[in-house]
Amino acid sequence: MLHEYRDEIHALKQENAHFARIFEKHNELDQKIEHAEAGDVPMTDMELETLKKEKLHLKDEAYKMILDYRKSNA
Numbered sequence: 001m002l003h004e005y006r007d008e009i010h011a012l013k014q015e016n017a018h019f020a021r022i023f024e025k026h027n028e029l030d031q032k033i034e035h036a037e038a039g040d041v042p043m044t045d046m047e048l049e050t051l052k053k054e055k056l057h058l059k060d061e062a063y064k065m066i067l068d069y070r071k072s073n074a
Contacts, residue, residue, distance in 0.1 A: 002059070008066045022062050029055040 002009065012019040033051050036043040043051075 002063060002066065005066045005070075008069050009062075012065060012069055016065070019062065019065050022058050022065075026055055026058040026062065029058070 009023065013023060029051055032041070033048065033055065035041040036048050036051070
């Protein structure tokens with residue numbers, strides 16, 4: 001997720017517990033989605049869509065936190 005912000009992500013994971021939880025939850029959802037799409041885990045289209053929306057919401061929240069961090073450390 002957001003590989004171009006690797007340094008900021010590393011710093012935020014160390015300094016901000018909320019960011020670390022968001023990042024971890026995003027990665028967990030990514031794995032669940034991958035397994036569902038590969039057919040390893042049975043899931044309805046609606047369940048899959050819900051996971052994708054939640055993942056996107058977490059990514060948006062993390063991205064905002066990264067941008068705020070960059071502004072405050074510029």
